Amino acid sequence: NAGVTQTPKFRVLKTGQSMTLLCAQDMNHEYMYWYRQDPGMGLRLIHYSVGEGTTAKGEVPDGYNVSRLKKQNFLLGLESAAPSQTSVYFCASKAGGFADTQYFGPGTRLTVL
């Protein structure tokens, strides 16, 4: 039982390049989330999904797209990376009950030059 895994762990991009971050969970959770963490800013929600085939915008969605084609996977895409997207990205998942809490992956450190 791996919990929440993220691929890759590190990535360096040039401005304008595209990439996809993969989040996978093996807990059969309904909800999945993508956050970014910047120094002194805490974690901010980018996009989230309440089930397979659904996505919704969070607090800071601009410049990102997501897809949830399979229940266990949640992909975060950057179509044209910008230096402002340099950050640490965390994925989280959660079961469907009110008392269930979010479990986080280990993070992906992305640098955009």
Place this chain on the structure above:
Amino acid sequence: GQQLNQSPQSMFIQEGEDVSMNCTSSSIFNTWLWYKQDPGEGPVLLIALYKAGELTSNGRLTAQFGITRKDSFLNISASIPSDVGIYFCAGQLFSGGSNYKLTFGKGTLLTVNP
């Protein structure tokens, strides 16, 4: 949107001392959560609070859900070096349907001097 004010931003203490940090919000939450993040890792849940006034302990950690539902505190007693890390508070507001989103504080960086 909702905002959480977490304080202090950082703390530098001696091993064995007690620690207290808190979060306040401009609006109410249904749930308060406290997470710890070690360097290079994702946040890990420490304590979850589901009811106004609730006081919950987890080993040396104690947290309370404020009676107004707009604040929470976390205490760590007899700190040890492995308590080092960033502590985040998070509030969850269940707004009906299937909408569970967390709002995070900016974190408290704890350093423990052996």
